[in-house]
Structure formats: C-alpha cells, structure tokens
Amino acid sequence: MSGKPRLTYINGRGRMETIRWLLSAAGVEFEEVFLQSREQLLKLVKVLCGYHSDSPSPCYCKPPHANSRQSFGSLRIDMYVEGVSDLMQLILMFPFTPPEAKEKNLASIAEKATGRYFPVFEKVLKQHGQDFLVGNRFSWADVALLEAILAVEEKVPSVLSGFPQLQAFKTKMSNMPTIKKFLQPGSPRKPPPDERYVATVMEIFKLD
Incomplete structure (x- = not known):
C-alpha cells in the first residue's frame, strides 16, 4: 500500500x-x-x-456558529459550487445526447453559460476586486469554476468573449503550479x- x-x-x-x-x-x-x-x-x-x-451513521450537521465569518464564507463556497454543478450536469450529459439533439443541446449549454451562470461569477469577481471567489482565498469554488470554464470552452471556444473578469480568473488559476501541472x-x-x-x-x- x-x-x-x-x-x-x-x-x-x-x-x-x-x-x-x-x-x-x-x-x-x-x-x-x-x-x-x-x-x-x-x-x-x-x-x-x-x-x-x-x-x-455519519453526522452531516453544520457547526452551530452559523453567523461567524468562517461559516458565511463556507456557505458562499457551497452556493457557488452548487451553481457550477448545475452547469456541469449539462456538460456531463452532453456526450449521451442523441445525434439529432446535439446541436440544440449545445446551443442550450452556450445560452445558459453566458446568460445565467457566468454573469454571476463575472459580477462577483468585479465587485470585490479580489483574485478568488470567496475571502480572497483559494477554495473549492475556484477549482469548480475553472473546471466548468474549460469544459464549456471545449464546446464553445468563444464563451468567455464577453467576460473579462473570468478571462483573467482563468489565466491566473491555470498558472497556479499544481493546476498548471494537472493541465x-x-x-x-x-x-x-x-x-x-x-x-x-x-x-x-x-x-x-
């Protein structure tokens, strides 16, 4: 072992x-x-x-200090990850789409990415002016967002054309040593x- x-x-x-x-x-x-x-x-x-x-049986309870800064940050991370997960679900299911529906589903992925999901993260990064999504500290939410960005770009290369903050985020994250190695x-x-x-x-x- x-x-x-x-x-x-x-x-x-x-x-x-x-x-x-x-x-x-x-x-x-x-x-x-x-x-x-x-x-x-x-x-x-x-x-x-x-x-x-x-x-x-495992305990899935949240800690009682729900009003602390740490818990608020954790909740935001969870919220962002859940949002990205919704988009990733579309990506995961796309390969199993019948041939006659692929064009329609691809258009749906592009529309939801640019109209629903990416605008939220673009706004978050612009408003707080920090490098990462939550508390200016690297978190699961940042990794999940980068994975989603790259997955959508594989199908819609121009998807970030209207999102300068996300473009900068992608570049910064992709150059972190451990992530750069993974790529x-x-x-x-x-x-x-x-x-x-x-x-x-x-x-x-x-x-x-």
Missing part, C-alpha cells in the same frame, strides 16, 4: 473528474483503478454497502468523452 488515495471509476471524466481536479489542485498524489465491466462495479458496490452497514499532457486529467467512453459507461452502468 502506498498510502495514496485510490480512485475507482471508469477511465474517463464523468463525476470523478472533479475529484481529480480537487486532489491535483491540493497537490495530493493519488492512484486510479479503472472499472472495465459491470461485474467489477457490482462487486465494488457490494463491498461498499457491507462496509457502510457495519459503520456508524499538462500526461497528467491524470482525462480527455473529453468520445464514443468509446460513452459505450463503456452505457455498458457498465446499464444506461438506456
């Missing part, structure tokens, strides 16, 4: 990509095990269910989903 975190998922982005982003941004090295079949997935689920059935070829970052990835997901998760 190396002591490194081990991620078990399909060899592709999916919902695991955000975890790869977070660990890499924090400078945490990790290992990966790639699922190749549905049987492997079911075996993993069985192991995890057995583990959790023998474990105490280089050969890193754990996965390429955009292709037909092979879609087929693998459909087979392992038995999606209709």
Whole structure:
C-alpha cells in the first residue's frame, strides 16, 4: 500500500473528474483503478454497502456558529459550487445526447453559460476586486469554476468573449503550479468523452 488515495471509476471524466481536479489542485498524489465491466462495479458496490452497514451513521450537521465569518464564507463556497454543478450536469450529459439533439443541446449549454451562470461569477469577481471567489482565498469554488470554464470552452471556444473578469480568473488559476501541472499532457486529467467512453459507461452502468 502506498498510502495514496485510490480512485475507482471508469477511465474517463464523468463525476470523478472533479475529484481529480480537487486532489491535483491540493497537490495530493493519488492512484486510479479503472472499472472495465459491470461485474467489477457490482462487486465494488457490494463491498461498499457491507462496509457502510457495519459503520456508524455519519453526522452531516453544520457547526452551530452559523453567523461567524468562517461559516458565511463556507456557505458562499457551497452556493457557488452548487451553481457550477448545475452547469456541469449539462456538460456531463452532453456526450449521451442523441445525434439529432446535439446541436440544440449545445446551443442550450452556450445560452445558459453566458446568460445565467457566468454573469454571476463575472459580477462577483468585479465587485470585490479580489483574485478568488470567496475571502480572497483559494477554495473549492475556484477549482469548480475553472473546471466548468474549460469544459464549456471545449464546446464553445468563444464563451468567455464577453467576460473579462473570468478571462483573467482563468489565466491566473491555470498558472497556479499544481493546476498548471494537472493541465499538462500526461497528467491524470482525462480527455473529453468520445464514443468509446460513452459505450463503456452505457455498458457498465446499464444506461438506456
């Protein structure tokens, strides 16, 4: 055992990509095990269910100091991450779009990114004039936003043309040492989903 975190998922982005982003941004090295079949997935689920059935129920309560500056900052981080997650859901599902609906869905992603999501973050960065989204400290929200920006740009290259604050944010974040390393070829970052990835997901998760 190396002591490194081990991620078990399909060899592709999916919902695991955000975890790869977070660990890499924090400078945490990790290992990966790639699922190749549905049987492997079911075996993993069985192991995890057995583990959790023998474990105490976790507590998800928020700390009582809800009015403190720290808690307010945490709430804002959560709020921004949730907003980005809504946009990322559209990106995650796009590869599974039927061919006849791809153009329409791509237009929807572009419209929602430029009309709903990115204006909010552009305004936040402009109003407080700081480098990061919350408290001028690097947080999960910054990583999530950069991931979303780059994911949308892969499909709509000009999406940031009307957002100078986000352009500057993207440049600054992309040049942070740990993130810059993650963006280089050969890193754990996965390429955009292709037909092979879609087929693998459909087979392992038995999606209709």
